[in-house]
Amino acid sequence: MGDDAGNGRPESALDPAFFELIADHVAHPIFVKDRSFCFVFINEAFTKMLGFPRDQLLGKSDYDFFPKSEADFFRAKDVEMFASGRKVIIDEEPITDADGGHHVLATTKVPLVDATGTITHLVGIIHDITRLKAAEEVLRRSNAELEERVRERTRALTAAQEGLVRKERLAVLGSLAGGVAHQIRNPLASIKTAAHVLRDLTRGSEEARIAETVAIIQEEVLRANRIVTDLIDYARVREPEKRRIKAAFLIEQALGAHATSPEVTVDRDLGELLDVLVDPEQVQGALGNIVRNAVEAACANGACTLRVSSRRQGDMLVIRVSDSGPGVAPGIRAHLFEPLFTTKTTGLGLGLVTARALIESQGGRVELATTSEIGGATFEVFLPLA
Ligand SMILES: Nc1ncnc2c1ncn2[C@@H]1O[C@H](COP(=O)(O)OP(=O)(O)OP(=O)(O)O)[C@@H](O)[C@H]1O
Numbered sequence: 567m568g569d570d571a572g573n574g575r576p577e578s579a580l581d582p583a584f585f586e587l588i589a590d591h592v593a594h595p596i597f598v599k600d601r602s603f604c605f606v607f608i609n610e611a612f613t614k615m616l617g618f619p620r621d622q623l624l625g626k627s628d629y630d631f632f633p634k635s636e637a638d639f640f641r642a643k644d645v646e647m648f649a650s651g652r653k654v655i656i657d658e659e660p661i662t663d664a665d666g667g668h669h670v671l672a673t674t675k676v677p678l679v680d681a682t683g684t685i686t687h688l689v690g691i692i693h694d695i696t697r698l699k700a701a702e703e704v705l706r707r708s709n710a711e712l713e714e715r716v717r718e719r720t721r722a723l724t725a726a727q728e729g730l731v732r733k734e735r736l737a738v739l740g741s742l743a744g745g746v747a748h749q750i751r752n753p754l755a756s757i758k759t760a761a762h763v764l765r766d767l768t769r770g771s772e773e774a775r776i777a778e779t780v781a782i783i784q785e786e787v788l789r790a791n792r793i794v795t796d797l798i799d800y801a802r803v804r805e806p807e808k809r810r811i812k813a814a815f816l817i818e819q820a821l822g823a824h825a826t827s828p829e830v831t832v833d834r835d836l837g838e839l840l841d842v843l844v845d846p847e848q849v850q851g852a853l854g855n856i857v858r859n860a861v862e863a864a865c866a867n868g869a870c871t872l873r874v875s876s877r878r879q880g881d882m883l884v885i886r887v888s889d890s891g892p893g894v895a896p897g898i899r900a901h902l903f904e905p906l907f908t909t910k911t912t913g914l915g916l917g918l919v920t921a922r923a924l925i926e927s928q929g930g931r932v933e934l935a936t937t938s939e940i941g942g943a944t945f946e947v948f949l950p951l952a
């Protein structure tokens with residue numbers, strides 16, 4: 567290879583055949599357009615990428631092959647290059663091939679200048695970044711998915727941690743309450759016996775006030791006993807002894823124990839009679855606390871209605887206990903399940919927290935529903951179906 571006029575450029579590099587040979591063996595698509603924006607050269611890679619035969623493209627412009635919006639964009643960039651006389655770099659442009667397939671290109675357009683310094687042609691060198699873009703998109707999506715999973719895990723961890731803290735606090739409070747309750751149970755039993763004896767001794771007595779006073783003692787002993795039972799229930803950390811049982815049976819037991827007074831109307835909608843896999847005694851206790859709350863809320867001023875429904879939801883049974891009471895004020899909703907939270911003068915504030923602990927150890931949950939069914943509060947108990 568010799569030099570031409572000593573400019574250091576090999577003569578053969580200017581030979582069109584030599585240029586075509588190189589251009590056809592380069593992996594990147596290359597094209598040359600004249601000043602009327604028509605293709606005067608395209609390499610092998612270009613025809614392969616777009617699927618248009620070389621002789622169809624030559625002498626034609628972008629408008630003969632590509633959708634108008636794409637051709638408009640290519641033309642604008644061509645005009646920009648001819649006008650500026652400088653290289654134009656397009657980082658990303660879409661193009662539609664002969665089969666309607668979509669490609670994303672990164673294209674560099676450079677001016678070809680003749681000996682007089684006039685720009686005669688535009689040379690385009692293309693990098694088909696379609697696969698790169700697709701890979702980027704996959705990466706972006708899996709990144710987003712990963713971030714979502716991390717967020718989900720963080721949420722679950724936070725919830726688990728809060729649950730642990732709550733359980734620990736409850737356990738301490740529970741054992742304290744349990745200890746105190748046991749201590750109180752003995753004197754209570756003695757008072758109960760003494761009141762009984764006293765009633766027998768004063769039977770037939772003229773003194774009505776004595777009988778009345780004894781009745782009060784007995785009533786109050788009963789109430790104190792209930793509180794002690796609540797405390798012991800709350801404190802007792804017993805593993806559930808699960809067995810298959812009809813949910814309707816547990817519901818009826820709870821209603822029978824707490825909602826039998828004549829003022830209470832119970833409206834039942836128990837749907838299918840489904841079996842749950844739970845510790846019956848623990849669930850009865852929990853449902854009992856919720857029913858008692860409903861009765862206490864709804865029947866404060868005489869006649870009242872309770873509505874109890876049950877429905878399958880996935881692999882759970884949802885029992886809804888609704889009442890016709892005043893509902894739960896928004897300000898106290900967040901505190902309902904805290905131990906010792908009560909708005910009642912005679913309440914202990916252990917009913918709901920105990921119910922929740924009992925239901926959670928069955929693998930279920932207890933929630934205050936966001937909507938009310940018959941005006942008052944609606945509590946939802948989720949239990950695992952058998
Ligand atoms: N059905 C309901 N309607 C309105 N408020 C309710 C209802 N159930 C519970 N609450 C509110 O939640 C509070 C806590 O209930 P929880 O059963 O834990 O304790 P309590 O009923 O006050 O006392 P106890 O220990 O005797 O059950 C109640 O004091 C009451 O303010």
Ligand SMILES: [Mg+2]
Nearest residue numbers: 855859917918
């Ligand atoms: Mg209660």
